[in-house]
Amino acid sequence: MSKEKEAQAENMVHSDCSISSRDEVDDIERMSRASNVLERTFTTCSIVDPGPPPDGGVRAWTMVACGWLVIFTTWGWVNSYGTFQTYYSITLQESPSTISWIGTVQNWLTFFIGALSGRLLDAGLYIPTVIVGSVLQLLGMFLMSISTKFWHLMLTQGLLTGLGGGIFFTPSLGLVATYFSSRRSFAIGIATTGNAVGGMIYPIIVRELLPKIGFAWTTRVLGFLNLGLLAVVLAFMRPRLPPRQSGPIIDWAAWLDPVYACFVAGLFFIIWAIYYTFYFLASYGVQKVGLDFASSASLIIIVNGVGVPARVIPPYFADKVGQLNMVVPTVLFLTIVAYCWLAVENVAGLYVFTMFYGLISAAMQCLVPSTVASITPDLNMVGTRLGMAFSSLSFAALTGPPIGGALQSAMHGSYTGASIWAATSTLIAFVLLGAARVNKVGWQLRKKA
Incomplete structure (x- = not known):
């Protein structure tokens, strides 16, 4: 009997070990399945080479719609800063040049972080990138609502919202570009209308709500708006290309390409001018032609709103005649x-100038992403090169408005010197962009470039 009991006990031990072993195997399998689900959800490691871009279809145009929302919540938000510049000039005891640093830091970070975040698209980490960027931007907007001093706003509106927007903007635009080939400019042009519409909607909300519910709840409303729109982006926007497993964060060889180098250099000078004009246009209306705050906010709405058709029509023709052939003229x-x-002296003249400047500057800006894509030989490098371009332009966005503001202060509040500087910077940009076109196709005017 003793031997039988020992045998039974031994069998029970083996049985327990077997059950334990099966449980461990099941646990490992469950963890493996969970890991695979997470990998498929948050990375593109499971994607095989899908071949050429679809250049249309429901999925591709869904990416354009999501890209529109991304640009609305990033550059639409950034371009509405002129309204805040005017409000802060009234409520904060700081000079216009000092206050403009809030917007320029926001702008700089949205551009500059692109060098890193653009590479994250190439590495297959688009979804985590959007999550992190969205959280930072929304955190900045909600903390902005309790900000009362210049340094509060610098940290919240300047640092956090700029950092967050920069993290997810460039990968999203690069993603849209990978879904199109012959219609890439047109698709990106449609997506970039989010810039113009956002540049209208945010100032309208501020203008209408600020006198009624105050600064704190106005900014919270803007935060909840972005929260809803970015949730849609996370739900639907997905990359189509497998990750590029290796490669530098910066493509140094791009700077040896005269077309790319001249193009980015030209953009630097034009961004200097554009963001000075956008930031100080409303202040000019208040200080020089006698507009009140509500009317000056309308200038920001107009300069962004008139750009909507200009962000669709030029890209349509750019696909046919070439991006550089549209950018240069x-x-x-x-x-x-x-x-x-320099000739604007009254309200009517300011409104006419605002409409033409908004229309033409929008046409130029919407062609930038597709032009970078068109001069990039490998589509897998679009995210990296786009990020490099935007990061370079970030320093123009950072320094342009303060330089213009400093010129105004040096001339005792006169806008003449700053206006000449902005216009001359645009002229230099024209020369450099023309050089990029010549380096690509020579002096033949009818050749597609």
């Missing part, structure tokens, strides 16, 4: 309009 027209600011 557009910047020439913008140069002429920029010099016309």
Whole structure:
């Protein structure tokens, strides 16, 4: 009997070990399945090479719609800063040049972080990138609602919202570009209308709600708006290309390409001018032609709103005649309009200048992403090169408005010197962009570039 009991006990031990072993195997399998689900959800490691871009279809146009929401919540938000510049000039005891640093830091970070975040699209980490960027931007907007001092607003509106927007903007735009080939400019042009619409909607909300519910709840309303829109982006926007497993964060060889180098250098000078004009246009209306705050906010709405058709029509033709062939003459027209600011002396003239400047500057800006894509030989490098371009432009966005503001202070509040500087910067941009076109196809005017 003793031997039988020992045998039974031994069998029970083996049985327990077997059950334990099966449980461990099941646990490992469950963890493996969970890991695979997370990998498929948050990365593109499971994607095989899908071949050429679909260049249309429901999925591709859904990406355009989501890209529109991304640009609405990033550059629409950034371009509405002129309204806040005017409000802060009234409520904060700081000079216009000092206050403009809030917007320029926000703008700089939205551009600059692109060098890193653009590479994250190439690495297959788009979804985590959008999550982190969205959280930071929304945190900045809600903390902005309790900000009362200059340094509070610098940390919240300047640092946090700029950092968050920069993290997810460039990968999203690069993602849209990978879904199109022959219609890439048109698709990105449609997506970039989010910039113009956002530049209208945010100032309208501020203008209407600020006198009624105050600054704190106005900014909370803007935060809840972005929360809803970014939730839609996270639900539907997905990359189509597998990750590029290796490669540098910066493609140094791009700077040896004269087309790319001249193009980015030209953009630097034009961004200097554009963001000075956008930030100080409303203040000019208050200080020089006698507009009140509500009317000056309308200038920001107009300068962004008139750009909606300009962000669709030029890209449509750019796909046919070439991106650089559209960019160069557009910047020439913008140069002429920029010099016309010197002749503005009354309300009517300011509104006319605002409409033309907004229309032509929008046409130029919407062509930037597709032009970078068109001069990038490998689509897998679009995110990296786009990020490099935007990061370079970030320093123009950072320094342009303060330089203009400093010129105004040096001339005792006169806008003349700053206006000449902005217009001349645009002229230099025209020369450099023309050089990029010549380096690509030579002096043949009819050749697609």
